[in-house]
Amino acid sequence: MSLLLDEIAVAAARLAEAGVESPRTDAELIAAHVHGVPRGGLSMVPDTRFDPRFWDEIARREAREPLQHITGHAYFRYLDLAVGPGVFVPRPETEVMTGWAIEALTGMDVAEPVVADLGTGSGAIALSIAQEVPRARVHAVEADPLARAWAERNVSKYAESVPYMAGRVMVHAGDFAGALTDLDGTVDLVISNPPYIPVGAYVEPEVSEYDPPAALWSGTDGLDAIRALERTARRLLRPGGLLAVEHGAPQGAAVYWVFPEESGWRDTRNHKDLAGRDRFVTAMWPGEGA
Numbered sequence: 001m002s003l004l005l006d007e008i009a010v011a012a013a014r015l016a017e018a019g020v021e022s023p024r025t026d027a028e029l030i031a032a033h034v035h036g037v038p039r040g041g042l043s044m045v046p047d048t049r050f051d052p053r054f055w056d057e058i059a060r061r062e063a064r065e066p067l068q069h070i071t072g073h074a075y076f077r078y079l080d081l082a083v084g085p086g087v088f089v090p091r092p093e094t095e096v097m098t099g100w101a102i103e104a105l106t107g108m109d110v111a112e113p114v115v116a117d118l119g120t121g122s123g124a125i126a127l128s129i130a131q132e133v134p135r136a137r138v139h140a141v142e143a144d145p146l147a148r149a150w151a152e153r154n155v156s157k158y159a160e161s162v163p164y165m166a167g168r169v170m171v172h173a174g175d176f177a178g179a180l181t182d183l184d185g186t187v188d189l190v191i192s193n194p195p196y197i198p199v200g201a202y203v204e205p206e207v208s209e210y211d212p213p214a215a216l217w218s219g220t221d222g223l224d225a226i227r228a229l230e231r232t233a234r235r236l237l238r239p240g241g242l243l244a245v246e247h248g249a250p251q252g253a254a255v256y257w258v259f260p261e262e263s264g265w266r267d268t269r270n271h272k273d274l275a276g277r278d279r280f281v282t283a284m285w286p287g288e289g290a
């Protein structure tokens with residue numbers, strides 16, 4: 001054993017006591033971050049190089065600050081995103097919906113598909129689409145100026161480091177309701193992970209104290225933002241355009257009925273996340289009066 005591995009064991013026990021869901025993993029990732037080594041290299045850190053700042057960062061996690069705020073990174077599909085105070089930390093369940101959109105766009109017979117990511121946060125969805133569908137042009141809309149600054153930072157990073165992504169993601173200030181009016185009737189795919197938690201519902205401290213309120217709460221049934229998105233999507237989509245919207249696990253049936261055939265939507269489908277819970281709805285917009 002090494003000093004660092006001993007300290008990690010003690011830290012993991014402290015995190016478990018504090019109610020952290022994956023205490024050993026988090027202790028190891030914090031140790032790797034502080035010592036500037038990959039997680040697999042922790043046992044190679046000499047005892048003389050043990051950095052006591054490890055315990056400062058463990059104390060932050062013990063106080064239930066999200067791991068990603070401590071390390072400053074969130075991994076999303078093939079992206080390494082900068083995150084911190086003021087922006088929603090992207091979640092693995094959103095990777096599944098983003099994968100659905102990437103497959104749909106890849107199969108589209110359109111030279112340069114136009115995509116709208118509404119409520120982009122860190123830019124996770126928009127940047128993944130630009131990275132994995134290099135022909136796409138992605139409009140990323142965000143109302144919250146703090147969150148938008150994180151999106152702009154991540155978009156700049158990828159524009160500078162991945163030449164084919166330069167100029168492919170455009171960040172816009174705007175609200176779901178009035179977003180991107182100059183693109184009305186021309187968008188191939190609208191995608192959103194909106195706020196969808198009913199006001200007053202219980203969420204873990206990492207969420208309630210560190211994710212921005214605008215990213216979480218959405219009226220008494222959690223569906224206010226999704227109803228606004230339905231109206232915006234029917235305005236933005238071209239005939240045959242596609243929609244994907246994430247929602248909470250218990251909301252599958254309710255969200256299905258926000259996109260019914262009676263309102264003109266076609267092929268409305270529920271999809272599950274990796275844990276088998278209802279997680280997002282997709283639909284096709286055939287055009288007004290089709």
Ligand SMILES: C[S@@+](CC[C@H](N)C(=O)[O-])C[C@H]1O[C@@H](n2cnc3c(N)ncnc32)[C@H](O)[C@@H]1O
Nearest residue numbers: 088090119120121143144175176193195214215
């Ligand atoms: C759940 S977060 C999702 C962020 C990102 N798309 C992701 O999946 O990680 C929802 C985002 O929508 C933004 N938002 C909430 N209401 C909005 C509105 N009316 N118009 C535009 N953006 C909004 C929030 O600020 C937040 O960044």
